[in-house]
Amino acid sequence: MAKNRFSENKGPSQRQLRVAELIRRTLSEVLMRGEIHDPDLARMSITVGEVRVTPDLRIATVFVLPLGGEGKDEVVALLARNKYEIRRALNKAAQLKHSPDLRFMLDDTFDQMDATRKLFEKDEVRRDLEKDDESDPE
CATH class of the missing domain: 3.30.300.20 (K homology (KH) domain)
Incomplete structure (x- = not known):
């Protein structure tokens, strides 16, 4: 088949x-x-x-x-x-x-990129990303 x-x-x-x-x-x-x-x-x-x-x-x-x-x-x-x-x-x-x-x-790819960039610029998101970087030993 x-x-x-x-x-x-x-x-x-x-x-x-x-x-x-x-x-x-x-x-x-x-x-x-x-x-x-x-x-x-x-x-x-x-x-x-x-x-x-x-x-x-x-x-x-x-x-x-x-x-x-x-x-x-x-x-x-x-x-x-x-x-x-x-x-x-x-x-x-x-x-x-x-x-x-x-x-x-x-x-709408460019609109999505702008929305993602704005999301990463938020203080809450930046703070969470910095926490992940500190706890991630490489």
């Missing part, structure tokens, strides 16, 4: 990681060069932080953030509106066998 490799809770395969990074780089270059003919999209600088691809490589979730964080709500809508043109440009540049369906989401 064959194992169902999609139900196992392993991380992404090397192939998924390779394709995701290829899509991220190519999409960044396409957006940087302004190959998408939308004036609203052309005026924005967009950071493509990460791309996650499904195991069958059919769906790519693209995590984006506008430079400076302004227009967060607008950027996902603009990218979704131009999804087919972006997909065409991506397929032309990356020369993938199958062009994945693109899904755009806001990248």
Whole structure:
């Protein structure tokens, strides 16, 4: 009986990681060069932080953030509106066998980093960390 490799809770395969990074780089270059003919999209600088691809490589979730964080709500809508043109440009540049369906989401990694940094700056947390350092003989 064959194992169902999609139900196992392993991380992404090397192939998924390779394709995701290829899509991220190519999409960044396409957006940087302004190959998408939308004036609203052309005026924005967009950071493509990460791309996650499904195991069958059919769906790519693209995590984006506008430079400076302004227009967060607008950027996902603009990218979704131009999804087919972006997909065409991506397929032309990356020369993938199958062009994945693109899904755009806001990248909240930077917000999480700020929240973590603020947490570590609190006096209670700093005091607890200093206690751990003193009791930890290395």
